[in-house]
Structures are given as structure tokens and as C-alpha cells.
Amino acid sequence: MSTYSLSHVSDAALARDLAAAAARDRASTAILLAHIAEFDARKLFLLAAHPSMYSYCVHELRLGEQGAFKRIRAARAARQFPAVFTAIAEGRLNLSAVVLLAPHLCQKNAEELLSAATGRSQDAIERLLAHRFPRPDVPTLVSPLGSDEQLSSRTVETPGAGGLQLSSRTVETAAPQPAETSVPQRLTPLSPQRNALQTTVDQETYDLLRQAQTLLGHRLNSGDIAPVLTRALRLPVRHLERRKFGAADRPRGRDRVFSNPRHIPADVRRAVRERDRDQCTFRSESGKRCPARTRLEFDHIEPVARGGVATVQGIRLPCRAHNQYDAECAFGADFMERKREEARAVAKAAKRKQAADEVIPYLRTLGFRADESRAAATLCESVPDASLEQRVKTALSFFANRHCTRTKAASVRA
Numbered sequence: 001m002s003t004y005s006l007s008h009v010s011d012a013a014l015a016r017d018l019a020a021a022a023a024r025d026r027a028s029t030a031i032l033l034a035h036i037a038e039f040d041a042r043k044l045f046l047l048a049a050h051p052s053m054y055s056y057c058v059h060e061l062r063l064g065e066q067g068a069f070k071r072i073r074a075a076r077a078a079r080q081f082p083a084v085f086t087a088i089a090e091g092r093l094n095l096s097a098v099v100l101l102a103p104h105l106c107q108k109n110a111e112e113l114l115s116a117a118t119g120r121s122q123d124a125i126e127r128l129l130a131h132r133f134p135r136p137d138v139p140t141l142v143s144p145l146g147s148d149e150q151l152s153s154r155t156v157e158t159p160g161a162g163g164l165q166l167s168s169r170t171v172e173t174a175a176p177q178p179a180e181t182s183v184p185q186r187l188t189p190l191s192p193q194r195n196a197l198q199t200t201v202d203q204e205t206y207d208l209l210r211q212a213q214t215l216l217g218h219r220l221n222s223g224d225i226a227p228v229l230t231r232a233l234r235l236p237v238r239h240l241e242r243r244k245f246g247a248a249d250r251p252r253g254r255d256r257v258f259s260n261p262r263h264i265p266a267d268v269r270r271a272v273r274e275r276d277r278d279q280c281t282f283r284s285e286s287g288k289r290c291p292a293r294t295r296l297e298f299d300h301i302e303p304v305a306r307g308g309v310a311t312v313q314g315i316r317l318p319c320r321a322h323n324q325y326d327a328e329c330a331f332g333a334d335f336m337e338r339k340r341e342e343a344r345a346v347a348k349a350a351k352r353k354q355a356a357d358e359v360i361p362y363l364r365t366l367g368f369r370a371d372e373s374r375a376a377a378t379l380c381e382s383v384p385d386a387s388l389e390q391r392v393k394t395a396l397s398f399f400a401n402r403h404c405t406r407t408k409a410a411s412v413r414a
Contacts, residue, residue, distance in 0.1 A: 034085060040072065049284040059291065071095065074098040077098055080105070096122050097122065101114070101117055209232075216228060245270060245273045247273075261309075265310060271312045275312070279293050279296075292322075297318060299317070301315065356381050359380050359391050359392055
């Protein structure tokens with residue numbers, strides 16, 4: 001008799017066995033999360049020729065994409081707050097609940113927040129978090145989609161030819177995933193060689209698409225936006241290929257000699273790219289090759305500090321994760337972490353300076369002197385992530401405060 005045929009089991013036994021199976025499933029889920037957490041912390045997915053824990057879960061453990069996302073998020077939260085393991089094993093919390101709670105957990109509130117969420121449904125936990133961690137209202141958006149205006153965030157049916165459209169069929173939008181899990185954005189396959197794409201664009205992008213559509217009107221027979229996107233993407237793709245891979249319609253001979261030993265000539269980049277076929281070159285001990293095709297970086301097989309040279313035989317094309325892993329193997333994890341910290345500090349300082357520099361022209365337009373504008377713009381270094389409008393307002397507060405100080409001093413003298 002088949003193991004999965006239970007028609008012969010009595011009602012009472014079926015109810016008892018179902019409860020026992022659910023309990024075993026919760027316990028095995030907690031154990032699985034513990035293994036994922038430790039495997040992820042040790043970055044063993046790199047040795048298995050995968051660029052991320054997400055890739056390993058999907059391709060090696062055969063987990064579904066959403067299942068992998070939930071388990072990785074839950075495992076990372078549970079590694080930081082071990083009480084999560086017990087809560088899942090005992091059925092007090094499920095994976096969806098932990099994923100919701102994870103961004104809000106900290107050492108101060110973890111015990112209390114996990115207790116407050118115990119036994120609650122996903123909807124109830126969302127209301128709990130909204131009460132504990134209120135967020136601003138979302139703006140009301142009404143987007144013109146042809147003859148009808150649709151406000152649904154789930155399914156959007158675009159009208160027929162003639163409108164600004166990306167698909168002629170129904171497109172289900174997937175929930176955005178955090179970048180840390182490396183979940184790729186996906187198109188929806190419709191038929192062979194045909195894919196649906198749905199996205200939200202700002203007004204500038206919309207206007208540019210409309211303008212391109214108008215300029216290409218004599219070449220396009222319909223109002224479909226797809227041919228416009230194809231032509232628009234060809235230009236940046238060619239440009240990026242020239243910059244990153246040295247691609248060229250008519251390659252020249254050997255590049256001129258550069259004094260920088262880290263420089264990789266264009267002809268070498270072209271040859272390495274063709275040889276490695278746009279895929280990470282890292283292989284596991286079993287010979288499995290990393291499947292990553294994004295975030296690829298040219299890397300010296302022998303580090304430049306140890307005499308490595310930029311030849312076709314001396315250069316490889318790993319993904320960023322495996323490039324960093326090889327560097328840690330060569331120079332040590334502590335050394336590379338210090339280098340990364342230094343790079344982050346430099347990038348942060350550059351971002352603060354840019355946030356200030358972008359405001360100066362607007363202050364000059366308002367009639368302020370150059371020295372005043374520079375002094376006021378320094379206030380923007382404290383809010384580098386703010387919008388340009390907010391940074392300009394922040395800079396203008398410099399003049400408001402100075403005016404108030406002068407007015408107060410004048411009243412004292414009087």
C-alpha cells in the first residue's frame with residue numbers, strides 16, 4: 001500500500017497523526033533554520049560555487065524562491081535571537097511571522113516583541129507592528145493606463161495597442177525582496193520569446209519614453225512601447241560593454257602601455273570575457289562552476305601585490321562574492337575587512353561632500369555669495385540621503401539662524 005494513501009486510516013487516527021506530523025514539521029523547520037544560519041555565517045555557499053546563500057538554497061537545496069527567501073531571513077534573525085528557534089519549533093511563531101518581525105528585532109525588544117506576537121495571525125502581527133513602529137502614509141497614486149485608471153497593486157491589465165504599454169496580458173507583480181538575499185527581479189514568460197514586464201516609472205522617464213515614441217513614430221507601426229525600449233537599451237548596453245569588457249565593433253591592436261599595474265587592457269578584457277563566457281569562473285572541489293552572471297569583476301589570478309600581470313592567462317572573471325573570497329584566502333579575512341571599512345569610509349565622505357556640492361548652485365541662484373553658499377551647504381553633509389529639496393531647505397536654515405542671531409544682537413545693543 002502506498003505510504004501516501006491514507007484512505008484506510010480512521011478519522012481519530014488521521015487527526016492524531018496530522019497533529020504529530022505538523023509538530024515534526026515545526027521541529028524540522030527549526031533544525032533546518034539552524035543549519036542554514038550556520039552555513040550562511042560560515043559562507044560555505046562560496047566553496048560550493050554559489051555567489052549567495054539564496055542561490056545555494058534554490059539550486060542545491062531545491063527550495064522555492066519565496067521559501068528560500070523566508071528561511072534565510074528567519075535563519076539570520078534566529079541566529080541573532082536564538083529564542084526564534086524555540087518559538088518556531090513549538091509553533092508559537094511561523095516563518096511568515098518571523099520575516100515580518102525580523103527588521104524590528106533588537107536586543108532591547110526581542111523578548112517582549114516575540115512574546116507579543118506569539119500565536120497571532122499575519123494580519124494581527126502587521127497591525128501590532130504598525131502600532132509599535134508607525135510609518136508615514138503612502139501617497140495616493142493614480143497612473144494613466146489608457147482608457148481606464150487602475151489602482152490595484154496586484155494585477156494590471158494593460159489596454160490594447162495605441163497606449164503606453166508594457167504588456168498585452170495580465171501581469172502579477174511580485175513583492176520586492178531585500179537585496180541581501182539576492183532575489184533577482186523577474187519577467188513573466190508568456191510564450192516562446194515573449195515576456196511580460198510591468199514597472200513603475202517617474203515622470204521624467206515617462207516623458208522620455210513618450211518623446212522617444214514620438215520621434216520613432218515614422219518607423220513604428222503601432223503604439224507598443226517594446227520596440228522603443230529595445231532601441232533605447234541597445235545604446236547603454238553597448239556603452240557599458242565598451243567600458244567594462246572593452247567591447248568594440250572594430251577592435252584596435254594592443255592598448256598603450258599604462259604605468260598602473262592594476263590596469264587591464266581592453267584587448268585582454270575582450271579575450272577573457274570571450275573565454276569565460278560572461279560567467280563566474282570559480283569552481284568547487286567537485287568541479288561545479290558558479291552560475292553567477294551578474295556583478296562580474298576582472299581579477300588577477302596572482303595578486304598584483306605579489307607580481308600578478310594583466311595578461312589573458314593572468315586574468316579571470318569571478319563574481320564579486322568569489323572575488324572577495326579569493327582575496328580573503330590570499331590576504332586574510334581581517335585584512336580585507338579593514339580594507340572594506342576604509343573603502344566604506346571614503347565612499348561615505350564622498351557622498352557627504354556630493355550632498356553639499358549639489359546644493360551650492362541653487363543657493364547661488366538665490367543670490368547668496370559663494371562663501372556663504374559653501375558655508376550653508378556644509379549643513380547638508382549631515383543629511384546626505386535627503387532629497388535635493390530637503391537639502392536646500394536645510395542649507396537655507398543656515399541663513400535663518402544667522403538672521404535671528406543678528407536681530408537678537410541688534411535688540412540687545414538697542
